[in-house]
Amino acid sequence: xxxxxxxxxxxxxxxxxxxxxxxxxxxxxxxxxxxxxxxxxxxxxxxxxxxxxxxxxxxxxxxxxxxxxxxxxxxxxxxxxxxxxxxxxxxxxxxxxxxxxxxxxxxxxxxxxxxxxxxxxxxxxxxxxxxxxxxxxxxxxxxxxxxxxxxxxxxxxxxxxxxxxxxxxxxxxxxxxxxxxxxxxxxxxxxxxxxxxxxxxxxxxxxxxxxxxxxxxxxxxxxxxxxxxxxxxx
Amino acid sequence: xxxxxxxxxxxxxxxxxxxxxxxxxxxxxxxxxxxxxxxxxxxxxxxxxxxxxxxxxxxxxxxxxxxxxxxxxxxxxxxxxxxxxxxxxxxxxxxxxxxxxxxxxxxxxxxxx
Numbered sequence: 335x336x337x338x339x340x341x342x343x344x345x346x347x348x349x350x351x352x353x354x355x356x357x358x359x360x361x362x363x364x365x366x367x368x369x370x371x372x373x374x375x376x377x378x379x380x381x382x383x384x385x386x387x388x389x390x391x392x393x394x395x396x397x398x399x400x401x402x403x404x405x406x407x408x409x410x411x412x413x414x415x416x417x418x419x420x421x422x423x424x425x426x427x428x429x430x431x432x433x434x435x436x437x438x439x440x441x442x443x444x445x446x447x448x449x450x451x452x453x454x455x456x457x458x459x460x461x462x463x464x465x466x467x468x469x470x471x472x473x474x475x476x477x478x479x480x481x482x483x484x485x486x487x488x489x490x491x492x493x494x495x496x497x498x499x500x501x502x503x504x505x506x507x508x509x510x511x512x513x514x515x516x517x518x519x520x521x522x523x524x525x526x527x528x529x530x531x532x533x534x535x536x537x538x539x540x541x542x543x544x545x546x547x548x549x550x551x552x553x554x555x556x557x558x559x560x561x562x563x564x565x566x567x568x
Numbered sequence: 569x570x571x572x573x574x575x576x577x578x579x580x581x582x583x584x585x586x587x588x589x590x591x592x593x594x595x596x597x598x599x600x601x602x603x604x605x606x607x608x609x610x611x612x613x614x615x616x617x618x619x620x621x622x623x624x625x626x627x628x629x630x631x632x633x634x635x636x637x638x639x640x641x642x643x644x645x646x647x648x649x650x651x652x653x654x655x656x657x658x659x660x661x662x663x664x665x666x667x668x669x670x671x672x673x674x675x676x677x678x679x680x681x
Contacts, residue, residue, distance in 0.1 A: 378673075398673050404666045412670045416677070 342447050346423035348374040349439065350413030351395075352406050353430030357384040359542060363432050364393035370436035376416050377430070378409040386430075406494075407515025414503055425503060429494040435536040442497045445531045452502040452528040453519075455488055456495030456535035469539075476517065484521040488532060492516045495535050502528050576617035576645060580610040613645060 349367050353360055360377065367375055377390035381403030390397035398416060400409060410427055417425045424443050428434045438456065445451040460470045473492055480491040496519065498506060505526045506519065523530050587606040616623060 396677075398677050400669050400673055402665075402669060404669050408666045408670065412673050415670065416674060419674070 342423050344371050345374065347372055347426060347439075347443060348376055348417040348420060348422040348424070349426045349428060350376045350378070350410060350417055351428050351430045352378050352380055352409030352413065353382065353386050353390070354380040354403060354409075355382045355384050355386060356430040357382070357386045357389045359432045360386055360389045360430055361393040363428075363430060363436075364390065364395045366432075366436040367428075367439070368394065370439055372426075372436070372439060374417075374420070374422070376413045378413045378416075380404060380406070380409040405515070407518065410515060411506070414498070414506055418500075418503055422500075422503075424497055424499055426497045427494060431540075431542065433537050433539060434495045435538065438495065438533075438535045439497075442495065442533050442535065445533065446497055446499045450529070451531040452499050453523055453530040454497040455490065455530060455532045456493045456497075457488075457490040457532045458493055458495075458537045459534055480517045480520050483517065484524050486520050486524045488520055490532070491520055493535070573617045576613050579645065579649065580614045583610045 349372050351360075351363065356363075364375055364377070375395040377386075377395045377397045379387040379390065379397060379399040381400045387397050387399050396416070398412060400412065413427070414425055424446050426439055426442060428436075428439075434456070442454050442456050445454050458473075460473065473490065477488065477491045481487045494516065502523075505522050505528065522528070583606065587603050590603075
């Protein structure tokens with residue numbers, strides 16, 4: 335086990351962040367990840383209309399750009415492929431709005447390093463006063479629907495903070511393009527019998543992150559559900 | 569056998585054959601759940617087409633007094649078929665666009681070469 339741990343260091347870990355119109359915060363997010371000890375950062379600018387790409391480059395990340403917006407899932411997939419090209423042994427995905435704490439990366443990758451899991455799901459602890467009742471309710475509902483559609487029960491099916499090993503990376507190329515990506519990941523875990531575990535993570539909902547227009551609302555949530563069902567029956 | 573029964577049988581047979589063929593060749597998009605759904609929907613169409621008396625039970629259950637008209641059944645069948653086909657086409661185009669955008673992104677980036 336010690337040999338396995340010794341084979342992987344932070345240089346083998348790539349952090350993939352899908353970002354759309356995050357120019358004001360992406361620099362701080364990248365700086366935080368570097369401060370936590372991870373230099374390999376891939377930002378996928380998913381058709382932003384602001385300076386997200388330039389801000390990411392200036393902050394020292396590898397910045398790629400989708401010419402047109404293709405959705406969170408598509409952006410993450412592009413990042414995963416880029417990380418594979420770079421021979422990443424572990425890939426961590428995080429959100430680009432600064433809600434995740436880079437200091438949790440080490441805890442999220444630990445089960446993969448010790449070969450206990452192929453996929454690690456960061457689980458938000460919904461105990462902060464900053465988290466609205468609506469968000470907690472929406473997450474519980476999404477968990478139940480994910481359970482019905484995938485057969486797996488997870489505590490936080492919609493978390494964007496995850497880690498994958500090389501085996502899981504190959505599988506995740508088949509997930510959906512939009513926000514249904516999060517639940518599709520769970521479906522792929524069940525379908526391919528990947529080993530997974532859940533690790534608690536901290537989350538910070540700022541006025542900025544709560545104000546993002548494209549985040550999951552009721553309407554987007556219904557659209558996501560329709561896409562999930564369609565992906566199953568079509 | 570009546571004309572509408574033949575139509576329903578042919579369309580259902582085509583849809584079922586397609587689904588089973590995809591499953592047999594291990595088509596990546598065809599899961600067990602999909603094929604079960606497909607079997608339920610299209611086998612249900614065949615059963616109702618050949619045993620329309622069964623719809624009396626359904627009609628009684630939902631509170632309708634009469635039988636379901638065969639024309640309405642075929643109409644719904646065609647509409648579902650068209651919507652199903654259109655959504656499949658749209659989804660395929662969406663996926664193709666995403667693949668193009670992803671390839672374009674990775675090709676334009678020197679750091680991943």
